[in-house]
Amino acid sequence: MKMNSFFNYLETLHRDYADVADGAVASYIPELLKADPAWLGIAVVTVDGHVYQVGDSQQEFTIQSISKIITYGMALEDNGTEDVLKKVDVEPSGEAFNSISLEPGTGRPRNPMINAGAIATVSLLAEATPAARLKRMLDVYKRYLGHEVAIDDSVYQSEKETGHRNRAIGYMLRNYEIIEKETDEVLDLYFKQCSILVNCRDLALIGATLANNGVNPITGVRALKGQFVPHVLGVMGSCGMYDYSGAWIYNVGMPAKSGVGGGVVAVLPGQLGIAVFSPRLDDRGNSFRGVEICKRISKDFGLHLFYSSQTTISTVLHSRYDTSTVRSKRNRNQEQTRLLSELGKQVKVFKLAGDLMFTGFRKTVWNF
Ligand code: GLU
Numbered sequence: 001m002k003m004n005s006f007f008n009y010l011e012t013l014h015r016d017y018a019d020v021a022d023g024a025v026a027s028y029i030p031e032l033l034k035a036d037p038a039w040l041g042i043a044v045v046t047v048d049g050h051v052y053q054v055g056d057s058q059q060e061f062t063i064q065s066i067s068k069i070i071t072y073g074m075a076l077e078d079n080g081t082e083d084v085l086k087k088v089d090v091e092p093s094g095e096a097f098n099s100i101s102l103e104p105g106t107g108r109p110r111n112p113m114i115n116a117g118a119i120a121t122v123s124l125l126a127e128a129t130p131a132a133r134l135k136r137m138l139d140v141y142k143r144y145l146g147h148e149v150a151i152d153d154s155v156y157q158s159e160k161e162t163g164h165r166n167r168a169i170g171y172m173l174r175n176y177e178i179i180e181k182e183t184d185e186v187l188d189l190y191f192k193q194c195s196i197l198v199n200c201r202d203l204a205l206i207g208a209t210l211a212n213n214g215v216n217p218i219t220g221v222r223a224l225k226g227q228f229v230p231h232v233l234g235v236m237g238s239c240g241m242y243d244y245s246g247a248w249i250y251n252v253g254m255p256a257k258s259g260v261g262g263g264v265v266a267v268l269p270g271q272l273g274i275a276v277f278s279p280r281l282d283d284r285g286n287s288f289r290g291v292e293i294c295k296r297i298s299k300d301f302g303l304h305l306f307y308s309s310q311t312t313i314s315t316v317l318h319s320r321y322d323t324s325t326v327r328s329k330r331n332r333n334q335e336q337t338r339l340l341s342e343l344g345k346q347v348k349v350f351k352l353a354g355d356l357m358f359t360g361f362r363k364t365v366w367n368f
Contacts, residue, residue: 009300010042010054013293018055023280023288026260031158035061035262035279040289041200044297045208046272049217057200061277062155064259065097066203067193068118069210069232069240074140075112075124076228084124087178088117092239092246097260097285098165100172107176113239113257116169122193123179123186130185137193143223144209145202146216156195163191198263200277207265207273210255233267244284244291252294253304264290268303316352316360323347
């Protein structure tokens with residue numbers, strides 16, 4: 001791979017895919033058809049706050065299903081994992097995003113990344129009124145993005161007018177008492193969250209915030225409590241790419257989420273967020289070029305989560321001793337000297353350099 005900088009790399013990548021015209025812009029929400037099929041933006045944000053962006057990375061579009069990860073994090077914060085799991089499971093459904101896919105008997109949606117699970121998740125937000133729930137949601141977006149967000153009113157109206165299937169799902173969930181709030185209010189907030197406007201840079205920043213344990217790497221503001229980040233990334237890893245999730249984690253190897261607006265965000269924990277915006281979708285509802293470009297970046301930089309380039313940890317430990325044999329030059333009285341000779345063996349000193357991973361810890365501290 002020839003490149004002078006990562007920015008050049010992204011420019012080349014953009015050029016390579018600029019003319020790829022596979023897929024089609026979503027039409028089932030009529031307003032989405034207004035997108036220019038040629039739009040292509042790519043952005044990468046690192047956990048130390050560097051932003052790289054090319055192409056139509058400033059073009060706004062509706063977040064659609066990617067909003068599901070933000071709301072899921074909020075529901076976890078409000079209720080804890082156990083109570084959320086009682087309402088929404090975390091098993092991949094292997095079915096399309098708008099599948100009804102409820103657990104027989106309980107009516108529990110399979111996971112929070114399909115519409116049924118996402119609508120149930122919206123109902124778990126703790127605030128008492130719809131207005132308060134919306135306000136909190138917009139505030140959480142501000143934490144992830146570092147700026148205010150707006151709702152695209154025409155997309156919201158368009159989805160509200162045509163979202164009969166989601167309405168059916170909502171009422172089914174109400175029937176099973178998975179939703180315990182006013183169903184229309186829950187659906188309304190779901191339609192609104194799908195219509196939040198973002199650009200490609202914003203999406204990459206959401207990814208980088210999740211990669212950075214829930215803290216926005218540019219503003220330093222916490223968007224999601226660290227303890228819930230692995231759960232959000234977990235469902236993204238197993239269910240984030242609709243019925244392509246298995247092949248995605250196999251090929252790209254990063255938790256990710258796509259939306260029918262054409263956005264895709266992928267997260268490499270501890271390192272970066274990647275986003276692609278390209279509105280032409282494949283048969284499964286994922287951005288065609290979004291998938292291809294993420295595959296390329298993952299391959300070019302060896303970003304697959306299950307690829308481990310570091311095989312050795314032995315160099316982490318530089319020396320190990322106890323204070324009965326090695327002492328500081330400090331003058332000590334007789335009693336202290338006696339105590340140190342007697343008990344110094346129990347005081348172990350480890351001189352380490354580098355990251356102490358599980359194996360390093362086992363070798364150094366547990367010594368086997
Ligand atoms: N608002 C869309 C719907 O509910 C979101 C779907 C998506 O992005 O997958 O149909």
